[in-house]
Amino acid sequence: MHLPLASQIINLLAAILLLLSFAMLTQRRILSLINLFAMQGLALTLSTLVVAYSTGQHHLYYSAALTFALKVLILPWVLHRLIRKLNVKWDVETLINIPATMLVGIVLVILAFNVALPISQLAGTITKSTLGIALACVLLAFLTMITRSKAVPQVIGFLAMENGLFFAATSATYGMPMVVEFGIALDVLVGMVILGVFFFQIRERFDSLDISHLEKLKEE
Amino acid sequence: MPGPGSALTLILGVILLWLLLGLAGVFFPRNLHLVSRVLFPVGALGALALAAAALNALGQSTHSLILPLGLPDLPFHLRLDPLSAFFLLLLGAVTAGISVFAAGYFRKGEGTPPGLQCLYYHVFIASMALVLLADDAYAFMVFWETMALSSYFLVTSDHTKPEIRRAGFLYLLIAHVGAISILLCFGLLHGSGDYTFDNMRSVQLAPFWATVAFGLALFGFGAKAGMLPLHVWLPEAHPAAPSPVSALMSAVMLKTAIYGLLRVLFDLLHVQVWWWGVAILVLGIASALYGVVFSAVQSDMKRLLAYSSIENIGFILVGMGLTVIFQSYGMHSLAALALTATLYHCINHAYFKSLLFLATGSVLHATHERALGKLGGLIHRMPWVAWLALIGTLAIAGLPPLNGFVSEWLLLQAFLFTPNLPHPYLNMLVPVAAAAVALAAALAGYVMVKFYGVVFLGQPREEHLAEAKDAGIWERAGLIWLAAGCIALGVAPVAVIGVIDSVTGHLLGRTLGASATGWMFLTPISAGRASYAPFLFLLVILAVWLATWLAVRYYYHAGVRRAPPWDCGFPAQTARMQDSAEGFGQPIRQVFEPFFRMNRELPTPFDAAPRYRVSVEDHLWYWLYLPLAKVTDALTRVVTRLQRGRISVYLMYSFATLLVLLLFVQ
Known part of the structure; x- marks a missing residue:
């Protein structure tokens, strides 16, 4: 029972991924948010490894290594450094209260599963049942971005969304071509650098990282 | 004789040369010497080569080419057929003169650096040539937009002045509204196939959709041509641009719009309905009358010429409308006559209008004045410009034996055959239209008397006009080329119609065949009805002129005497006693008062320091454009x-969109 075991492991990891997404949605502290993001990256790496091993797709090993380096090591490290430099280890406050956010999240998961159902039935891959979870992760990360009012958590939400997309790619099509993956990885890295610069600029201008200050920029 | 393929290759080579010249300008933006002494003259040579290639291609079969440029799976299709060859000939022949003039025109320290002007200029002419060659909607729109953008930068080359920026914006706005309309038209025409013109030719549209496509094309190309309700950008943009650019826009760019309309009407659409022709005819007459009446009351020489362009576009549209009417009733030889008049007027207008715009450029450089009220008497200071401008003035006024007469005569000949139309209302109404066209043509003569008389004749109205210098050698060369064209087109109409015949033969399947009766007499339908011998005309005029001159010189009083003029009882005659531009236009202002929105300030007879002020504005601006602008503004506020x-709100928008799309896909 080689293959069923692999798909069971992948399903388990997918469930963990979804759980982590929910945890990120409700997490108030920036520091914990970064750790959750790193854990999500780890789960993603593991699932990619399992898919690679069970299907014998060699390039997925590279992509797993890339994911590990980027999302478990580099990005969390950059984020840690960033919040230390910016001196923002305060609690994050959510815009609407946590139970309501959770309820909205559950609705989103149901929606995602329903939307992904016809596609999953068509897909012939061993990981087909996980497409709904991947889509749910994307939507939950989006919701995280919407509900946050500080800049750093929003960026983490953005990165988490990319995690969901990557998971969708591995689960539906056994990963994208290597060139595309490299491109996306580079994009994420560069995006992070640019956003980091923006953080400093925003703080310099408004003395805080609360993006509600940006409302003043609107043209009257 | 080389084949059509090599002509197309040569034309593409010239276009490439122009683009390279533009690039060279970018690398040496401030090197005036290089730009004006090398790049522009070489561009003019290229234009000549292009005209020669187009002339060669006119009599030959069509030739297509697929350029490996553009998007993947969507290459640019090019095609050289007689219609595009004719307009390329016009482009090349006129641009050669304008480029030579431009070599002497651009100066240091005026607006955009000369190198950048060179880039915009050459991109502009290259994109116009490519518009004429395009054979699919994608390539056409890309080149069309390139043309609009490059000309926008040329118009705003003096962008430090707010009114020039405003004129440029208005131009760009109307150009884009028109482009959207053209795009929608192509969207209808392509049916369910791809966007090549080849496919559009084979599509059979339902009558309703064909009419909608026609309406969109008329609106879109009309916006570019300056057709009546969409003309407002023209009198703003032409004066704002440097003179070679105004000349190029008026002479060639307006004609690309005419080309587009002809292409859609007679090539891409498979049917013509008679009332489409009536619509074009009515709009054409409205443009012609409106343009000429407004140009009569202008007091800025370039605005005057811009309004005159609207009038000439009106004539061209009238000819096109007649063509459609005749064609839809199966009267093919008359349709060929009307189309010949249309195309003839296109090339005529290109010649004389660019000549006059360039002449105003020389005047502007010599005097730094554009207002007619501050010019005068320049024929003594600038004889070259004045005499060459006289040729253009006579041509545009429609006097034989110059070129303006031929096309207007042909157009009126076409009108004379409308009683044969099998439609009673048309029979009765079209003569009224003919009268309106004749009125506009006569008023054009009036306008040109005003233009020439106030600028070049009489006494200088300002002190500093005495220091005005005549145009340089390059400017003169450009003017001479265009003036020679005006004469040649007027004297050799049979040869010109021989060239136009290949276009009418291609579009309508019938030619005028005027060359059958010999080169001396132009007989459009039959010798019994009407014929015209321009060469004899020229000989008679020359003979009369020579006889008069000899008589005056040797018989009445030998030798020229310079003496104080008869002073009419005024011992001190000043320049202010001459008729002014406003005064000359006053009768027109009175007769056509409902056309204008006038704002006058008349001094009382007892005023010690009398000041006369009048501003003439366009009703359409207040009735059509301002309400539209207000509605747009209100909608913008809502959005x-x-x-x-x-x-977070912005993120919410994209989130909601994503969810809706997901549900929709499901």
Whole structure:
């Protein structure tokens, strides 16, 4: 029972991924948010490894290594450094209260599963049942971005969304071509650098990282 | 004789040369010497080569080419057929003169650096040539937009002045509204196939959709041509641009719009309905009358010429409308006559209008004045410009034996055959239209007397006009080329119609065949009805002129005497006693008062320091454009409510869109 075991492991990891997404949605502290993001990256790496091993797709090993380096090591490290430099280890406050956010999240998961159902039935891959979870992760990360009012958590939400997309790619099509993956990885890295610069600029201008200050920029 | 393929290759080579010249300008933006002494003259040579290639291709079969440029799976299709060859000939022949003039025109320290002007200029002419060659909607729109953008930068080359920026914006706005309309028209025409013109030719549209496509094309190309309700950009943009650019826009760019309309009407659409022709005819007459009446009351020489362009576009549209009417009733030889008049007027207008715009450029450089009220008497200071401008003035006024007469005569000949139309209302109404066209042509003569008389004749109205210098050698060369064209087109109409015949033969399947009766007499239908011998005309005029001159010189009083003029009882005659531009236009202002929105300030007879002020504005601006602008503004205010300035709200918008799309896909 080689293959069923692999798909069971992948399903388990997918469930963990979804759980982590929910945890990120409700997490108030920036520091914990970064750790959750790193854990999500780890789960993603593991699932990619399992898919690679069970299907014998060699390039997925590279992509797993890339994911590990980027999302478990580099990005969390950059984020840690960033919040230390910016001196923002305060609690994050959510815009609407946590139970309501959770309820909205559950609705989103149901929606995602329903939307992904016809596609999953068509897909012939061993990981087909996980497409709904991947889509749910994307939507939950989006919701995280919407509900946050500080800049750093929003960026983490953005990165988490990319995690969901990557998971969708591995689960539906056994990963994208290597060139595309490299491109996306580079994009994420560069995006992070640019956003980091923006953080400093925003703080310099408004003395805080609360993006509600940006409302003043609107043209009257 | 080389084949059509090599002609197309040569034309593409010239286009490439122009683009390279433009690039060279970018690398040496401030090197005036290089730009004016090398790049522009070489561009003019290229234009000549292009005209020669186009002339060669006119009599030959069509030739297509697929350029490996553009998007993947969507290459640019090019095609050289007689219609595009004719307009390329016009482009090349006129641009050669304008480029030579431009070599002497651009100076240091005036607006955009000369190198950049060179880039915009050459991109502009290259994109116009490519518009004429395009054989699919994608390539056509890309080149069309390139043309609009490059000309926008040329118009705003003096962008430090707010009114020039405003004129440029208005131009760009109307150009884009028109482009959207053209795009929608192509969207209808392509049916369910791809966007090549080949496919559009084979599509059979239902009558309703064909009419909608026609309406969109008329609106879109009319906006570019300056057809009546869409003309407002023209009198703003032409005066704002440097003179070679105004000349190029008026002479060639307006004609690309005419080309587009002809292409859609007679090539891409498979049917013509008679009332489409009536619509074009009515709009054409409205443009012609409106343009000429407005140009009569202008007091800025370039605005005057811009309004005159609207009038000439009106004539061209009238000819096109007649063509459609005749063609839809199966009267093919008359349709060929009307189309010949249309195309003839296109090339005529290109010649004389660019000549006059360039002449105003020389005047502007010599005097730094554009207002007619501050010019005068320049024929003594600038004899070259004045005499060459006289040729253009006579040509545009429609006097034989110059070129303006031929096309207007042909157009009126076409009108004379409308009683044969099998439609009673048309029979009765079209003569009224003919009268209106004749009125506009006569008023054009009036306008040109005003233009020439006030600028070049009489006494200088300002002190500093005495220091005005005549145009340089390059400017003169450009003017001479265009003036020679005006004469040649007027004296050799049979040869010109021989060239146009290949276009009418291609579009309508019938030619005028005027060359059958020999080169001396132009007989459009039959010798019994009407014929015209321009060469004899020229000989008679020359003979009369020579006899008069000899008589005056040797018989009445030998030798020229310079003496104080008869002073009419005024011992001190000043320049202010001459008729002014406003005064000359006053009768027209009175007769056509309902056309204008006038704002006058008349001094009382007892005023010690009398000041006369009049401003003439366009009703359409207040009735059509300002209400539209207000509605747009109100709608924008509503849409602006979406802009909250909060990132989470913006994210919410995209999130909601994503969810809706997901549900929709499901």
